[in-house]
Amino acid sequence: MYVNKTMAFAERPDPTSGPMADCHLPPDLLNEARRRLLQMHWDSGVGHLGGNLSALDAMMLLHHEMIGPQDRFILSKGHSAGAYYITLWSLGLLTDADLLTFHKDGTRLAGHPPASGIPSILFSTGSLGHGLPLAAGLALAARLEGNKRRVFCLTSDGEWQEGSTFEALIFAAHRSLANLTILVDHNGLQGFGSTADVASMDPLGVRLAGFDVDIRACDGHDLPSLRTALAPGGNRPTVVIMRTIKGRGVPGMEGHMESHYLPLTETNYRAALAGIGLPA
Amino acid sequence: MRAELCAALMAHADRPEMVFLTGDLGFMALEPLRDRMGDRFINCGIGEQNMVGVAAGLAREGLEPWVYTIAPFCYARAFEQIRNDICLHGLPVRLLGNGGGYGYGVMGPTHHALEDYGVLLTLPNLTAYVPAFNEDVIAVIGSAAVSPGPSYIRLGRGERPAGAVLPAYAPWRRLTRGDGPVVVAVGPLAGAAMAALAELPVRPELWVVSELPLATVAPPRAFAESIAASRRLCVVEEHVGQGGLAQMLAVWALNAGIRVDGFRHQHARGYPSGLYGSQNFHRRESMLDPDSIRDAVLELAA
Structure with a gap:
């Protein structure tokens, strides 16, 4: 029996309607988001959980502490849509009833972010290599309009094998789009092998440092480390390479490539719940 | 342009x-x-x-x-x-x-x-x-x-024949009136067709289309009436046959119950000789040049 804490979340300030400076992501909220993500995937019996769990901490931190109503977020690694939906749920922008439709017929919550139906989601993503050009366009629009908004784009590490991602990096660096922060969920695993074995870019930070961008590295599961790395940058784009663990928090999935596609087993599900202090 | x-x-x-x-x-x-x-x-x-x-x-x-x-x-x-x-x-x-x-x-x-x-x-x-x-x-x-x-x-390149008087821009325009086959060209080929069809004894009616798809910009009633009266249609486009205007018009005509007895489709055929040249060279190879358009219309009229 699991306790739905959504009502309790409704009591906290809405971070989308006020200044973000005083917002703080409570650890118990992050834990609850993890539990709800696991439950949603367990209920729906679908995979892609590994990359959701590696990205959840960063998405929660961004949306609860850094992204204000004027800012923009693009989930370029669209296969982490589950973590995005859970983050929106934690903000009160999706309901439990919405989450129950995940991956079901007639849902707004498709396996990758939809093109319509959820106002917070600006673009349908999922084909890798699209998010960074879109984010660069949003960042350029802000500059042309004299707007100080920040634009965040969350990419996967395997996505840096896409040529269009590098087209966008060249563009953003050349244009000194300092309002653009690019996050890399560097969990080291992709769909059919490790990034090191399939098409190595390691060390990714060294490779990207060849461009005119600020490179920062952090532990993608450590909130203080993430806060430091995601702080506003200087006069050029910022790339934050987050060391993460695919399948974070699920003992049988952590660091396993299979978590890219395979759904939860009951054993893994109950072990993961126990790991975050909930009854298995 | x-x-x-x-x-x-x-x-x-x-x-x-x-x-x-x-x-x-x-x-x-x-x-x-x-x-x-x-x-x-x-x-x-x-x-x-x-x-x-x-x-x-x-x-x-x-x-x-x-x-x-x-x-x-x-x-x-x-x-x-x-x-x-x-x-x-x-x-x-x-x-x-x-x-x-x-x-x-x-x-x-x-x-x-x-x-x-x-x-x-x-x-x-x-x-x-x-x-x-x-x-x-x-x-x-x-x-x-x-x-x-x-x-x-x-x-593309504008190909208005010297001295030709053009109607104001519209998605569909009738460039010449006639009681022969109806010829419809996409974009600049209309200029080549105007030159090719001038002074033919069969008096084809020439239309030019500049906006697609037909679901958004439907053919005008006058075009439908001309097709219904002529029952002979020639579509000219510098585009492959698949997915081109001719296929769109075929569906449109079937849906509208308009009968067409004679039909020619002059379209891009790629590189039939395997050789390369000017735009006019490739048009000739695809039978999109003025002589080929004229021949197609005369065959339809026969």
Whole structure:
């Protein structure tokens, strides 16, 4: 029996309607988001959980502490849509009833972010290599309009094998789009092998440092480390390479490539719940 | 049509929302626009996928992006960006493809755009414009500028016959009246057809189409009446047969219950000889030259 804490979340300030400076992501909220993500995937019996769990901490931190109503977020690694939906749920922008439709017929919550139906989601993503050009366009629009908004784009590490991602990096660096922060969920695993074995870019930070961008590295599961790395940058784009663990928090999935596609087993599900202090 | 394009865009260039993106093309044509627009004229470099994605981001924020490159680098290279980033969201991005059909001639097949509007019209919300004459460009740009959805504008070379008097721009125009076969051309080939069909004894009726798809811009009643009366139709387009106007018209005619007894489709056939040359060379190889158009119409009339 699991306790739905959504009502309790409704009591906290809405971070989308006020200044973000005083917002703080409570650890118990992050834990609850993890539990709800696991439950949603367990209920729906679908995979892609590994990359959701590696990205959840960063998405929660961004949306609860850094992204204000004027800012923009693009989930370029669209296969982490589950973590995005859970983050929106934690903000009160999706309901439990919405989450129950995940991956079901007639849902707004498709396996990758939809093109319509959820106002917070600006673009349908999922084909890798699209998010960074879109984010660069949003960042350029802000500059042309004299707007100080920040634009965040969350990419996967395997996505840096896409040529269009590098087209966008060249563009953003050349244009000194300092309002653009690019996050890399560097969990080291992709769909059919490790990034090191399939098409190595390691060390990714060294490779990207060849461009005119600020490179920062952090532990993608450590909130203080993430806060430091995601702080506003200087006069050029910022790339934050987050060391993460695919399948974070699920003992049988952590660091396993299979978590890219395979759904939860009951054993893994109950072990993961126990790991975050909930009854298995 | 590049000079006309530049002049037409200059009329909109003072709008603060307008942003012009080019894939490193426009040399000796777009300099006045660049100078006028300043930091809203952006050379994105040689990266069409990024350029289209950036345009989608700009449009999402309410700006008015125009994207310019040569036609094949637009619709073919960046097709997925056009589909996912622009059309899925119905964003008003205007794609300007220079050199439609065999327009880049002896530059070779990588620079030809033989399947552009057929491919793009499979996407939701998109309107394709094919101006036929230089004089059409300003109207087409004006129409695309106020279109609420995505646009693709296929630019070619204006081929108005000397001395020809043209009706004002419209998506469908009747260029000559007649009681013979109905000939309908897409875009600039209408000029070649005008020249080819002048003074034929069979008096064909010539139409030109400059906006597609038919679901958005339906053929006018007068066109339907001409087809119904003639029952002979010749479609001329510098585009492969698959996905072209002829296929669209076939479905339209079937749905409308319009009977056609005689039909010719003059269309791009790729590179039948395996050789390359000017735009006119490739038109001849595809039977899109004036003599071939004339022969097709005479066969229909016989």
